[in-house]
Amino acid sequence: MRKRLSPDQRQEVHDLFRRYLHRQGFRQTPERFEVLDALYDTDEHIDADELYYRLRTRKRSISRATVYNTLNLLEACDLVISHQFGDKGATRYEPSFRYWQHDHLICLDCSKVLEFCDPRIQRIQDLVAEIYNFEIKSHDLNLYGHCRRDDCTHRQSGLAR
Amino acid sequence: MRKRLSPDQRQEVHDLFRRYLHRQGFRQTPERFEVLDALYDTDEHIDADELYYRLRTRKRSISRATVYNTLNLLEACDLVISHQFGDKGATRYEPSFRYWQHDHLICLDCSKVLEFCDPRIQRIQDLVAEIYNFEIKSHDLNLYGHCRRDDCTHRQSGLAR
DNA sequence: CTAACTGCAAATTCTTTGCATACTC
DNA sequence: GAGTATGCAAAGAATTTGCAGTTAG
Numbered sequence: 001m002r003k004r005l006s007p008d009q010r011q012e013v014h015d016l017f018r019r020y021l022h023r024q025g026f027r028q029t030p031e032r033f034e035v036l037d038a039l040y041d042t043d044e045h046i047d048a049d050e051l052y053y054r055l056r057t058r059k060r061s062i063s064r065a066t067v068y069n070t071l072n073l074l075e076a077c078d079l080v081i082s083h084q085f086g087d088k089g090a091t092r093y094e095p096s097f098r099y100w101q102h103d104h105l106i107c108l109d110c111s112k113v114l115e116f117c118d119p120r121i122q123r124i125q126d127l128v129a130e131i132y133n134f135e136i137k138s139h140d141l142n143l144y145g146h147c148r149r150d151d152c153t154h155r156q157s158g159l160a161r
Numbered sequence: 162m163r164k165r166l167s168p169d170q171r172q173e174v175h176d177l178f179r180r181y182l183h184r185q186g187f188r189q190t191p192e193r194f195e196v197l198d199a200l201y202d203t204d205e206h207i208d209a210d211e212l213y214y215r216l217r218t219r220k221r222s223i224s225r226a227t228v229y230n231t232l233n234l235l236e237a238c239d240l241v242i243s244h245q246f247g248d249k250g251a252t253r254y255e256p257s258f259r260y261w262q263h264d265h266l267i268c269l270d271c272s273k274v275l276e277f278c279d280p281r282i283q284r285i286q287d288l289v290a291e292i293y294n295f296e297i298k299s300h301d302l303n304l305y306g307h308c309r310r311d312d313c314t315h316r317q318s319g320l321a322r
Numbered sequence: 323c324t325a326a327c328t329g330c331a332a333a334t335t336c337t338t339t340g341c342a343t344a345c346t347c
Numbered sequence: 348g349a350g351t352a353t354g355c356a357a358a359g360a361a362t363t364t365g366c367a368g369t370t371a372g
Contacts, residue, residue: 027346063354068337084245086301088252090336105293116289120281128277128304132266136306140247143289145297188326188371224329229362251361
């Protein structure tokens with residue numbers, strides 16, 4: 001579903017992060033690049049805790065504080081995007097380098113997240129920016145519903161909601 | 162910006178809640194209707210804690226647990242809608258009875274929330290539902306940017322981001 | 323009357339912070 | 348070598364839960 005980056009592109013991501021850290025006077029630590037790689041290695045929309053556990057299974061140990069700290073840095077330099085998905089659960093993250101601009105479709109039953117793209121969103125954004133005199137930096141469009149997959153955790157048969 | 166409900170409409174909202182509670186075998190307590198009224202009395206997108214403080218200034222005292230519990234009931238029967246607004250802060254709520262379908266425009270500097278409406282969102286929703294074979298129940302579209310109001314807390318002059 | 327609701331405080335969950343130690347620059 | 352980052356644990360913030368007392372049906 002999501003295309004992996006080539007080694008060259010992965011290198012470019014490292015360079016971007018490296019330059020960002022240098023520009024801000026932050027240090028280049030191995031932990032920071034491990035978090036970056038672990039996130040770019042996943043195809044899902046992962047939360048900080050899950051990323052923390054995946055990193056622990058790798059060689060070096062890392063602390064949750066460092067994971068959270070690094071994710072905030074990565075978001076600040078636009079290498080990752082965070083989402084809430086309205087489930088009041090943890091913030092979830094995804095890589096954002098050279099990925100197509102997309103939005104999310106979330107199943108209320110099994111929490112599966114699909115991605116889609118519709119150019120009309122850009123036009124809505126432009127129009128609203130003009131009408132309200134706003135300089136729009138980003139948007140979040142989430143559609144919630146029931147998928148019809150066979151392996152979907154079925155909703156409770158017509159009780160509340 | 163947001164039109165208040167007429168007394169008749171307010172009554173209708175009470176009736177809807179009353180019928181929902183009865184249908185589910187839940188009790189009609191004064192606290193539940195006070196939370197409903199307090200929320201429908203506000204024009205903003207308010208969080209549970211702020212609602213709790215407003216309720217405390219009224220006659221009867223109420224606990225946070227009851228506020229949270231009631232907001233969940235009101236959301237389950239579609240009388241209120243909750244939002245996250247991507248700030249990782251508290252969930253914010255708004256009345257949803259007879260209000261126009263709308264989305265939100267949030268200023269990254271002063272956190273002001275504006276509402277807008279664009280019919281193209283409905284069409285995107287229909288198309289995505291068809292393509293992915295989803296039964297879509299709701300959506301959330303938030304645009305984030307910088308407003309250009311004079312009283313806007315100004316962004317830091319071109320530092321990070 | 324009895325089961326559900328409230329209020330309170332404690333428990334949970336997610337995230338940030340403080341401090342001693344370790345490691346970039 | 349100076350000062351920032353890490354790791355750990357403790358603090359915070361938002362929300363839920365457990366329980367004794369209260370109240371709606």
